[in-house]
Amino acid sequence: MEGENSSIEKGLLLIRKEESANTTPFLVFTTFIIVSASFSFGVALGHTAGTMASIMEDLDLSITQFSVFGSLLTFGGMIGALFSATIADSFGCKMTLWITEVFCISGWLAIALAKNIIWLDLGRFFVGIGVGLLSYVVPVYIAEITPKTVRGTFTFSNQLLQNCGVATAYYLGNFMSWRIIALIGILPCLIQLVGLFFVPESPRWLAKEGRDEECEVVLQKLRGDEADIVKETQEILISVEASANISMRSLFKKKYTHQLTIGIGLMLLQQLSGSAGLGYYTGSVFDLAGFPSRIGMTVLSIVVVPKAILGLILVERWGRRPLLMVM
Numbered sequence: 001m002e003g004e005n006s007s008i009e010k011g012l013l014l015i016r017k018e019e020s021a022n023t024t025p026f027l028v029f030t031t032f033i034i035v036s037a038s039f040s041f042g043v044a045l046g047h048t049a050g051t052m053a054s055i056m057e058d059l060d061l062s063i064t065q066f067s068v069f070g071s072l073l074t075f076g077g078m079i080g081a082l083f084s085a086t087i088a089d090s091f092g093c094k095m096t097l098w099i100t101e102v103f104c105i106s107g108w109l110a111i112a113l114a115k116n117i118i119w120l121d122l123g124r125f126f127v128g129i130g131v132g133l134l135s136y137v138v139p140v141y142i143a144e145i146t147p148k149t150v151r152g153t154f155t156f157s158n159q160l161l162q163n164c165g166v167a168t169a170y171y172l173g174n175f176m177s178w179r180i181i182a183l184i185g186i187l188p189c190l191i192q193l194v195g196l197f198f199v200p201e202s203p204r205w206l207a208k209e210g211r212d213e214e215c216e217v218v219l220q221k222l223r224g225d226e227a228d229i230v231k232e233t234q235e236i237l238i239s240v241e242a243s244a245n246i247s248m249r250s251l252f253k254k255k256y257t258h259q260l261t262i263g264i265g266l267m268l269l270q271q272l273s274g275s276a277g278l279g280y281y282t283g284s285v286f287d288l289a290g291f292p293s294r295i296g297m298t299v300l301s302i303v304v305v306p307k308a309i310l311g312l313i314l315v316e317r318w319g320r321r322p323l324l325m326v327m
Contacts, residue, residue, distance in 0.1 A: 022149060022150070022224070023147070024223065024224045027145065027154075027223075029198075029199070030145060030199040030222065031145070031146070031154050031157060032195075033192055033195035033199050034093075034138055034141050034142055034145075035138060035157050036188045036192045037097070037101065037104065037130075037192045038158050038162045038165070038188075039161045039162070039164055039165040039168075039188040040108070040131075040165060040189050041134055041135075041162050042162040042163060042164060042165020042167075042169065043165040043169045043181065043184060044073055044131055044165075045073075045162070045165070045166050045276070045280070046165065046166040046167075046168070046170050046279060046282075047111075047169050047178070047185070048066075048281065049169065049281065050169070050170060050282070050283045050293065050297050052283060055069075055120075058178075059114065059115075059116065059117060061117060065117055068121065069120055069121055069124055070124075070280045072121055072124040072128055073128040073131070073280075074128065074276065075128060076124070076125040076126065076128020076129040076130075076132060077128045077131055077132035078128075078132060079128075079129055079132060080128065080129040080132020080133040080134075081133070081135055082132075083133075084136035084137055085136060087099065087133070088137050088140065088205075092209075093140065093141040093201065093202045094141075094196055094200075096137045097133075097138075097192060097196055098193070099133065100137070101130070101192060103127065103129045103130035104127055104185075104186075104189045105186055105193070106123075107123045107125070107126030107128075108183065108185045108186045108189070109182075110123030111127070112180075112186075139155050139158055140202075141202055142154050142158065144202040144204040145202060145222055147223070153313075156312045157312065159308050160308040160311075160312055163304045163308040165188075166279065166301075167301040167302070170282070170297045170298075170301040171297065172184070173283065173297060174294045174298065200218040200221060200222070203218045203219045203233075203236060204236055204239070206218060207237055208244075215236065215237075216229065216233055219232060219233060266324070283296075
């Protein structure tokens, strides 16, 4: 009996050791670089919320012109998201992020230096394309480099960085120039631009391209020198081989109706909730409601980050469905 208990204890210790070994400093660093530009995404979402009056005054814009400026982020995001999967599949997640930074940095610079509505709109549109690409490639990239035991938490860090960006834009919009806030949006993009030289490509994409040896090397580096990656490598290769025979048309088969409805339904309901539009014009909403916008924006900037941290902690403990139900 003692021998049996001893074997069980050893097995549990081995599992714990294996799980802890999976979360390596290099994995944390790689994830940080991947999600860093999500901060810029958040700044873009919150940029117009507290700076509407100053932008309109500086460039002599009408309400209609400013509304077009605000909506161009969404329009650009639609275009970026439309081509994101194709670009990532063709060139890899790493190259897609480099392409993203070209749009984001050039877009933020155009906004910061804008002297008229044309450059302002063009900059917002470019940033929109960039964040549209980010919205797909960042969670996919993280999911493909992280082990199952911590995948939810690491993927949720994308939302945390977005909320940090929103909070920064909300708070700084109370007293800082909209041009300076645009320049702040460039900083995380520069961090990612440099950091991408030091992070690996997605193991799954390497396997899809037939670069199996590179896939193993990258996976070993992400999991640590002592980790056994044989099983995980085989799972990736089998998954890639299986997905190679799946076409877009396959999604519309009857057996996938339930999953497809849930996936599209959740995304559709999120957008129809109006959260994006409300986020763009939060300051104006407070003013129209007769509440001081500076106080409201400051309170929101304080609330959005702890909310994301709570989700980061609970996503692996409670699961995705309970958190969606709470929302």
